Amino acid sequence: MKKMRKNGKTRETVLSMAGTLAAIGIGCAVFVPERFRAHAWLLIIGICMVFLWELWKEKQTRRTERERERTMQIVDLEPDYKNLFAQQLQLRVQEKLRVKFPEATVALGEKEIMCIAERKKAAYIPVQQAGEYCHISIALSEMGEIHMNLFSLVNFESIQGTKNLMENKKQDIEQWFTQKGQQLLTELITNMNSRGYSKLSINENGDVTVKENGRNVRKDHFHEIPPKESWARLRELMMDEDVQVKVSGRQLTFAW
Numbered sequence: 001m002k003k004m005r006k007n008g009k010t011r012e013t014v015l016s017m018a019g020t021l022a023a024i025g026i027g028c029a030v031f032v033p034e035r036f037r038a039h040a041w042l043l044i045i046g047i048c049m050v051f052l053w054e055l056w057k058e059k060q061t062r063r064t065e066r067e068r069e070r071t072m073q074i075v076d077l078e079p080d081y082k083n084l085f086a087q088q089l090q091l092r093v094q095e096k097l098r099v100k101f102p103e104a105t106v107a108l109g110e111k112e113i114m115c116i117a118e119r120k121k122a123a124y125i126p127v128q129q130a131g132e133y134c135h136i137s138i139a140l141s142e143m144g145e146i147h148m149n150l151f152s153l154v155n156f157e158s159i160q161g162t163k164n165l166m167e168n169k170k171q172d173i174e175q176w177f178t179q180k181g182q183q184l185l186t187e188l189i190t191n192m193n194s195r196g197y198s199k200l201s202i203n204e205n206g207d208v209t210v211k212e213n214g215r216n217v218r219k220d221h222f223h224e225i226p227p228k229e230s231w232a233r234l235r236e237l238m239m240d241e242d243v244q245v246k247v248s249g250r251q252l253t254f255a256w
Contacts (some may be wrong), residue, residue: 086113092146093138097130104130108138116140122147173230177237184224189243189256192219204228204250225252 090108097104105128112123122139130136133150140146173181188208192200197210200219208220226234231252235245244255 085117089113089116093148096146096148101130104128106136173226173233176226177234181224188220188222189254193256199253199255201251201253
């Protein structure tokens with residue numbers, strides 16, 4: 001309705017201007033001396049050009065306003081799908097992560113979102129308060145399923161040091177077993193065998209226990225128990241002595 005009024009007003013203005021120019025032309029032909037008529041017509045043409053220029057500018061301004069209104073309507077009505085997707089993905093990742101780590105947090109930026117959504121690649125993002133893990137990889141399948149993997153970073157220089165430490169521990173347990181461990185364990189097993197037992201367990205703190213009526217009963221204390229990290233190697237060494245050794249939780253079980 002507003003547009004029709006504007007168009008009608010413009011049409012009325014044009015008709016009014018045309019009538020005015022016609023009247024001026026007739027007036028010039030009747031009242032202006034012949035020697036001044038050329039100047040009068042040039043003046044009239046100049047006025048017409050200015051009027052038409054202003055009319056064209058008004059029309060362009062209205063067109064620009066209509067386009068701006070149309071653009072504003074599209075922006076207002078069109079959802080921000082990228083932002084909605086980022087929020088939804090963030091919530092789903094956070095929900096899955098907190099099943100295992102209730103205090104864990106991960107921040108997905110626009111770069112990571114685009115990597116997951118458009119490039120179909122996994123994004124690697126730092127994660128906080130997730131136990132020993134410091135990074136998480138997030139990927140999205142074709143079906144919209146989220147695949148996550150947690151991992152920790154290890155300093156490259158420390159790898160060789162860890163390997164050397166393990167080798168040293170292996171050598172330490174072998175040296176201990178050769179020098180006195182074998183003799184001490186043999187004496188303990190012989191003592192318990194003479195008392196009618198065929199199995200014993202040594203706890204991490206050195207307590208020696210046996211099963212009596214379904215209960216673990218403390219019978220002795222072994223002062224030379226090696227650290228738990230060495231039990232696997234100790235088990236191998238004792239197997240060579242025809243003694244069955246089982247590593248179970250926080251205790252070593254010997255059977256003969």
